[in-house]
Amino acid sequence: MLITKSPNNTATAKLMSVPEPTEDEFNLFRKLVQKELGFEWGDDKKYLLYSRVQRRLQKNKLQTFQNYYDFIEREENKSERQYLYNAVTTTKSEFYREKKHFDFLRQNIFPELKKQASIRQHKLRFWSAGCSTGEEPYTLAFEAHDFFGASLISNGGLRILGSDVNTEVLEAAIQGAYTEEQLSSVPVVFNKRYFNLASDENNPHHLIKTEIQQLIQFRHFNLMSSKYPIATKFQLIFCRNVLYYLQPERREFLIRKLVDHLEEGGWLVLGITESGYSIDKMEKHSISIYQKI
Ligand SMILES: C[S@@+](CC[C@H](N)C(=O)[O-])C[C@H]1O[C@@H](n2cnc3c(N)ncnc32)[C@H](O)[C@@H]1O
Numbered sequence: 331m332l333i334t335k336s337p338n339n340t341a342t343a344k345l346m347s348v349p350e351p352t353e354d355e356f357n358l359f360r361k362l363v364q365k366e367l368g369f370e371w372g373d374d375k376k377y378l379l380y381s382r383v384q385r386r387l388q389k390n391k392l393q394t395f396q397n398y399y400d401f402i403e404r405e406e407n408k409s410e411r412q413y414l415y416n417a418v419t420t421t422k423s424e425f426y427r428e429k430k431h432f433d434f435l436r437q438n439i440f441p442e443l444k445k446q447a448s449i450r451q452h453k454l455r456f457w458s459a460g461c462s463t464g465e466e467p468y469t470l471a472f473e474a475h476d477f478f479g480a481s482l483i484s485n486g487g488l489r490i491l492g493s494d495v496n497t498e499v500l501e502a503a504i505q506g507a508y509t510e511e512q513l514s515s516v517p518v519v520f521n522k523r524y525f526n527l528a529s530d531e532n533n534p535h536h537l538i539k540t541e542i543q544q545l546i547q548f549r550h551f552n553l554m555s556s557k558y559p560i561a562t563k564f565q566l567i568f569c570r571n572v573l574y575y576l577q578p579e580r581r582e583f584l585i586r587k588l589v590d591h592l593e594e595g596g597w598l599v600l601g602i603t604e605s606g607y608s609i610d611k612m613e614k615h616s617i618s619i620y621q622k623i
Pocket residue numbers: 366367368419420421422423424427459460461462463466493494495496499551552553554569570571572601
């Protein structure tokens with residue numbers, strides 16, 4: 331990194347410029363993210379690679395994407411791969427995203443789970459697979475807390491797993507701090523009930539309350555792994571806006587794994603744009619919601 335003097339004579343850091351990846355360089359990364367994350371990258375993703383990953387080359391003082399590829403291939407630099415995964419994953423999320431799913435939850439899934447509650451001794455187990463910065467598992471927690479009531483879900487009555495391959499978003503999810511704007515889709519009554527306003531005047535934000543936070547366990551793992559570090563079966567799995575980025579065979583692989591981790595009668599919710607699958611052992615309901623039969 332070069333240090334230069336700016337016109338007002340203060341020292342500023344000037345980052346070396348990085349040339350865009352060549353076709354061959356792009357193809358190396360295309361194959362890597364396909365193998366490791368299951369992503370299907372069209373040619374249009376060349377700019378994504380450049381814009382999101384160039385700072386990692388700068389940080390490691392590497393001049394070309396080929397140099398960076400060789401760098402992360404070395405065993406001693408394996409940890410750099412995580413930075414690459416953090417950079418190339420698309421992590422957009424929001425509270426109550428695709429709200430129809432939460433309406434369906436209240437009208438159909440939760441009442442059914444409540445009826446079975448005594449059979450399962452009140453042990454509700456939900457999973458948000460590809461949970462990003464936490465809005466999805468937290469929305470599930472608000473809805474469950476409101477529907478089932480604190481007494482039913484406390485003391486292990488409800489546990490929600492939030493998992494992601496991106497460590498940066500998981501750190502944000504664990505922190506559970508959101509701006510006013512991020513809360514705009516949360517019903518006002520829940521805003522008051524489930525968040526505390528942090529007192530930091532320079533950086534006003536809302537913090538998820540402990541009673542909600544303790545329902546959720548965030549874990550880092552790759553959905554493309556052959557074995558997941560999970561012993562539980564779930565009644566409900568949300569895996570929304572994850573399949574969209576995957577190669578067709580990897581989508582099938584992931585759907586099979588998710589179905590395996592569902593209890594009989596359990597529900598799988600995919601993203602609204604990810605409808606159109608006919609899945610073995612699953613009955614399709616509306617808006618990309620499936621039930622295991
Ligand atoms: C677009 S976000 C969707 C977040 C949330 N499910 C929603 O719909 O609002 C997709 C998330 O899936 C995660 N993801 C993508 N591929 C993954 C993989 N192979 N294993 C685990 N997480 C993955 C990304 O890191 C990202 O946080």
